[in-house]
Amino acid sequence: HRWSPTWTYLDGAWHEGNVPIMGVRTHASWLGTSVFDGARAFEGVTPDLDLHCARINRSAVAMGLKPAVSVEEWMALTEEGLKRFPADAALYIRPMYWAEYPGARTVDADAESTRWCLSLYEAAMPQPSHGTSITLSPFRRPTVECAVTDAKAGALYPNNARALVECHRRGFDNAALCDMLGNVAELATANVFMVKDGVALTPAANGTFLAGITRTRSIKLMRAAGIEVVETSLRWDDFRQADELFTTGNYSKVAPITRIEDRDLQPGPVFRRARELYWDFAHA
Numbered sequence: 001h002r003w004s005p006t007w008t009y010l011d012g013a014w015h016e017g018n019v020p021i022m023g024v025r026t027h028a029s030w031l032g033t034s035v036f037d038g039a040r041a042f043e044g045v046t047p048d049l050d051l052h053c054a055r056i057n058r059s060a061v062a063m064g065l066k067p068a069v070s071v072e073e074w075m076a077l078t079e080e081g082l083k084r085f086p087a088d089a090a091l092y093i094r095p096m097y098w099a100e101y102p103g104a105r106t107v108d109a110d111a112e113s114t115r116w117c118l119s120l121y122e123a124a125m126p127q128p129s130h131g132t133s134i135t136l137s138p139f140r141r142p143t144v145e146c147a148v149t150d151a152k153a154g155a156l157y158p159n160n161a162r163a164l165v166e167c168h169r170r171g172f173d174n175a176a177l178c179d180m181l182g183n184v185a186e187l188a189t190a191n192v193f194m195v196k197d198g199v200a201l202t203p204a205a206n207g208t209f210l211a212g213i214t215r216t217r218s219i220k221l222m223r224a225a226g227i228e229v230v231e232t233s234l235r236w237d238d239f240r241q242a243d244e245l246f247t248t249g250n251y252s253k254v255a256p257i258t259r260i261e262d263r264d265l266q267p268g269p270v271f272r273r274a275r276e277l278y279w280d281f282a283h284a
């Protein structure tokens with residue numbers, strides 16, 4: 001595997017390339033006690049970087065890790081790291097915390113052994129002309145009692161990964177996962193919106209899925225621009241009958257869905273306005 005250009009701040013210095021960080025007995029590599037966040041630099045801007053830096057510290061606390069880096073420190077380090085890339089580079093910005101040692105009873109983690117790093121690496125922005133196809137996954141999001149769903153934890157992703165593998169096998173780009181009540185929660189890698197009669201609808205945050213920073217930002221921007229946005233319980237049938245579908249997430253920001261199961265649909269006016277609003281905000 002060839003990694004794209006990468007810089008990582010670890011233990012007081014910047015390192016180039018894919019720095020090995022986890023030994024064989026590291027708790028995180030064994031039992032998955034790690035949290036991360038994903039922000040972006042693109043077209044010379046880093047929208048909502050402060051919110052991503054705040055969220056990783058909340059994720060650490062939820063996971064029982066000790067967040068040693070302040071939001072201001074994450075931001076300053078990111079600024080430093082950005083200087084190692086071309087000014088207009090499209091980058092993924094990924095802070096991470098993980099546990100080095102197990103706790104006294106081995107399966108739990110020793111919060112005092114929390115380590116951290118900040119990686120920045122090149123990752124092209126997907127083109128808006130690339131529409132995504134989605135299908136319903138047989139897998140579901142865990143409830144708050146079944147997983148640390150209030151952390152952006154690495155350990156939550158194998159469930160989403162198997163949903164992706166399963167949907168790819170059936171010829172789709174992404175999969176929608178329901179919560180345990182059978183309401184649509186999110187896609188495997190992004191939040192999801194539908195439009196019906198000019199109204200934007202999206203699953204109400206209920207703790208089972210990542211109510212993303214891009215989702216919250218887009219809702220605010222759309223409402224301020226006079227678009228009605230409803231956060232509510234939505235079934236897969238509602239999505240199948242939508243006029244428009246789109247995703248929000250750090251990686252692609254606001255992107256169109258152009259096929260749901262066997263039905264093709266076009267990027268619509270509400271999607272287009274939402275994307276434009278996000279870009280205007282990002283460059284403001």
Ligand code: PMP
Nearest residue numbers: 189190191210212213214249250
């Ligand atoms: N859900 C999942 C599972 C994700 O991985 C992401 C991307 N971080 C999102 C939603 C969108 O969240 P955000 O807008 O904060 O990037």
